[in-house]
Amino acid sequence: MGNWSRxxxxxxxxxxxxxxxxxxxxxxxxxxxxxxxxxxAGFSTKWYTQLWHNQALLDAAWVTIRVALISATCATVLGxxxxxxxxxxTRFRGRMLFSGxxxxxxxxxxxxxxxxxxxxxxxxxxxxGFWTITLAHITFTMCFVAVVVQSRLLSFDxxxxxxxxxxxxxxxxxxxxxxxxxIAPAVFSGWVLAFTLSLDDLVISSFTTGPGATTLPMKIYxxxxxxxxxxxxxxxxxxxxxxxIGVIVASVVTKQREAQREKDERAAFAQ
Amino acid sequence: xxxxxxxxxxxxxxxxPYAWLLFFFLIPFFIVFRISLSQTAVAxxxxxxxxxxxxxxxGIMEKAxxxxxxxxxxxxxxxxxxxxxxxSVIIAGISTVLTLMIAxxxxxxxxxxxxxxxxxxxxxxxxxxxxxxxxxxYAWIAILKPEGLxxxxxxxxxxxxxxxxxxxxNWAIYIGIVYSYLPFMVLPIYSSLEKMDxxxxxxxxxxxxxxxxxxxxxxxxxxxxxxxxxxxxxxxxxxxxxxxxxxLGGSETLMIGKTLWNEFNANRDWPVSSAVAMILLxxxxxxxxxxxxxQAKADGEGR
Numbered sequence: 332m333g334n335w336s337r338x339x340x341x342x343x344x345x346x347x348x349x350x351x352x353x354x355x356x357x358x359x360x361x362x363x364x365x366x367x368x369x370x371x372a373g374f375s376t377k378w379y380t381q382l383w384h385n386q387a388l389l390d391a392a393w394v395t396i397r398v399a400l401i402s403a404t405c406a407t408v409l410g411x412x413x414x415x416x417x418x419x420x421t422r423f424r425g426r427m428l429f430s431g432x433x434x435x436x437x438x439x440x441x442x443x444x445x446x447x448x449x450x451x452x453x454x455x456x457x458x459x460g461f462w463t464i465t466l467a468h469i470t471f472t473m474c475f476v477a478v479v480v481q482s483r484l485l486s487f488d489x490x491x492x493x494x495x496x497x498x499x500x501x502x503x504x505x506x507x508x509x510x511x512x513x514i515a516p517a518v519f520s521g522w523v524l525a526f527t528l529s530l531d532d533l534v535i536s537s538f539t540t541g542p543g544a545t546t547l548p549m550k551i552y553x554x555x556x557x558x559x560x561x562x563x564x565x566x567x568x569x570x571x572x573x574x575x576i577g578v579i580v581a582s583v584v585t586k587q588r589e590a591q592r593e594k595d596e597r598a599a600f601a602q
Numbered sequence: 603x604x605x606x607x608x609x610x611x612x613x614x615x616x617x618x619p620y621a622w623l624l625f626f627f628l629i630p631f632f633i634v635f636r637i638s639l640s641q642t643a644v645a646x647x648x649x650x651x652x653x654x655x656x657x658x659x660x661g662i663m664e665k666a667x668x669x670x671x672x673x674x675x676x677x678x679x680x681x682x683x684x685x686x687x688x689x690s691v692i693i694a695g696i697s698t699v700l701t702l703m704i705a706x707x708x709x710x711x712x713x714x715x716x717x718x719x720x721x722x723x724x725x726x727x728x729x730x731x732x733x734x735x736x737x738x739x740y741a742w743i744a745i746l747k748p749e750g751l752x753x754x755x756x757x758x759x760x761x762x763x764x765x766x767x768x769x770x771x772n773w774a775i776y777i778g779i780v781y782s783y784l785p786f787m788v789l790p791i792y793s794s795l796e797k798m799d800x801x802x803x804x805x806x807x808x809x810x811x812x813x814x815x816x817x818x819x820x821x822x823x824x825x826x827x828x829x830x831x832x833x834x835x836x837x838x839x840x841x842x843x844x845x846x847x848x849x850l851g852g853s854e855t856l857m858i859g860k861t862l863w864n865e866f867n868a869n870r871d872w873p874v875s876s877a878v879a880m881i882l883l884x885x886x887x888x889x890x891x892x893x894x895x896x897q898a899k900a901d902g903e904g905r
Contacts, residue, residue, distance in 0.1 A: 339711035343723065346708035350730050350784060353741035356751060360744065369750050413619035423616055432623040434894045438835060440842020440886070442859045443879050446866065447630035450876070454633050470626040473619070502611040524732075531734040534844055538866075548736050555736075555849060559743050567737040574732050582725065 354571065361564035378565040388550060388566070394461065395530060395547040402468035403526035409469065410476025410525070411518055415510075417477070418484040436474040444471055445538030452539060459541025467539040468529040475528060476521035483517030516585040523581050527574055631883070638876035639669040649873050673877035683878065686856040687885065693772060693847075693857060694840035697779035701836050702829065704780060705787035709828075712788070713795035724792070731785045739778055739849050746774050746850070770852035778846040779836070787832035794828030795821070827896070834893040838886055858882055 361379075365372035382388060413433055420426075436444065448467045449459075457463055487510075495505040511518070533548040540549070547566070554563055640649040677683045712723045730738065745751045746769040753765040768774050798821070806816040822829075844859035851857065858878065866875040 335711075335714050335716065338707075339714045342707035343711040343715070346704065346711075346784075346788075347726060349704070349781070350727070353738065353745060353781070354730065354733065356745065357737070357741040369744055369747065369754065409619050409622055412615050413623075416616040416619060420612060420616060425620070428628075429616075429620055429623070430898055431894050432627050433619075434897050435890055436627060438838040438890060438893055440839055440844075440859060440882065442842050442844050442862045443634075443883060446862070446875060446879050447634045448626065450633045450637055450872070451626070451630040466626065470622070473622070477619075502608045506611075527732050531736065533736050534863075548734065551736060551740070552845075555740055555743070559740070559747075563740065567734070567740065570737065571733050574734075575729075578729060578732050 357564055358568045358571065361561055361568040363561050363564075366561065378561045379569075381562055382565055382569075385562075387545075388547075391545045391547045391550040394544055398461065398465050398468060398536075398546065399526050399529040402465045402472060402529045403522050405465075405469045406473040406525040406529075407476050407518060407522040410473040410521055411480050411514075413473065413477040414480035414484055417481055433474050433477050436471050437478065439471075441532075441534035442538075445535040448535065449538045459539065460544040463539045463541065464536050464544060464546065467535050468525075468532065471532075471535060472525035472528045476518075476525050479521040479524060480514060480517045483514045487513060516588055520581055520585065523577055527577070530570070530574075634876045634879055637873055638673055638880050639671065640873045641670070641672070642871050642873050673873050674881075676874065677877055677881065682856070683858075683861065686858045686861045687881065689856045690841050690843075690858040691885070693775055694779070694837050694843070697776050697783075697840055698833050698837045700776055701780045701783055701787045702833060705784055705832065706791060706829075708784075709788045709791035709795055712792050713798075720796075727785050727788050727792075735782060736845060738782055739845055742774070742778055742781065742850060743769065746777070769850065770855075772851070772855060774850035775847050775855065775857075778850045779840050779843065782846065783836040783840065786835040790831040790835065791825055791828040794825045798824050831893070831896050834889055834896070838889050838893065841886060842882055 360369075360371070362374050362376065363371055364375040364377070413429075416423075417430060417433065423429075445467070448463075448470065452459055452463045452466075491513075492505055492509050495509050496502065500508065531548060532546075533552055536546045537549055537552075540546070547570075551563060551566060554560070637649055642649060708727075712720065712727070715723055743750075747753070748765040748767060748769070750769070752768070753762075756762045757765065768777070802824070803816050803820050806820045807813065811819065842859040842862075843857065844863050847855050847857040847860050848863070851860075862875050862878045862882070865871050865878060
């Protein structure tokens, strides 16, 4: 494979510098002693202690985590089903419309999704609040799960499934005994993706929320509008830390599973 | 018995997500359309006519007569909306080109990297995507402010003696969009470059092509599918972007996502914001269909 020239290395280093520098600066200034986020005045963790006493913020964090847990779990089930439908059943009535509805939310501007869901909730007379946010999040995150799981299903050797069916397993049993264990890493990363997308969402939550249900991004947004403070940097740093740990754990788990599977396969062939 | 179970299972696999998306994704658009034809009212919900499903057919017909295209006429009469649509498309277009110019060399460098470190590089591109969008946009405020870190740095190395005014201008929006959407551009380009057969470039070089023309005549056309996918993934959401123009742009920056948000939250004018959303959808429908076709084709190739 060709030569990795100096130009290639430089563009990667610059590109990654651009991607990571703002986040690194944000984390550094969350430990700033001064109230200014642009002038370094010494190391301090006082902003983190202050967060701990901000009850409104903690409440918002708790709402956000509950929404994310419930919506990611439902979205994973729905998204996995949608991926199966797209990959396994290439012919059914309205498949074009179905695949359109799976892909369109990936690029749909959030203001449109948010507004349309809100008007739906008003039209059917649903009280707005925690559950409407959760329903909205399930809807837009399930499509991301579907795409992640779909790409795994496409590279899946279907003959194993056919063998199970031939040997008399029911489709449901085949799904749980064969298909699900194989696609599990993709399903899991789909869940993590849905969880972080939900954790992160501002626009759709703002449209679909009601009295009493404030999520963390909504809280952060209203504070940012008042000005930039190290306290917001501290919340952001904690969120980045949670996501980073989640992603690292997810990738380690996936790697171990893959390695285990390869080992099992080799053992099976050796016999 | 097994056959019946099998049929039921496959039906359910299709019907459950299908019904969910119909109800929560497709039907809402019809509701938005319907409300865009209504009048603003001081009530809850703040529009009229409100349909009563139990009012019978004659009741519905009666109320349907109250529908009007007034909101759309209003959008064409007020030049603010027209300018907001045009400037959203222009800002999204410029940002997409800038993103492509930055993402392509990065993706190219990744595809040329030794195989052993490619998964790590890929992981590093994806990782920022997992951190909050809001946080990533927020991080730029402290950098771009007049007394911010970029100006401090440039002044300390004597490149400039007056702080640059970047925050609250369109440049801040470009930077915000390029930064937030960069991974969406890098990933499809990288995957099309990685799949490419590199003997083709070598053949072109052997036949006397300069490296530059080999790139333009062989490599770039072969990566076009990735470039198109990446551009659509950036352009479509950027047109309706709200957070970036709101936090990084100035008060005079017109973008339709922001206009819609203000119309809805500050003016509480649901019918007009529905009309704004319908027109935005109309503008985006062609690129969205294009994106779906590209996506469906990519799935077909994977099979």
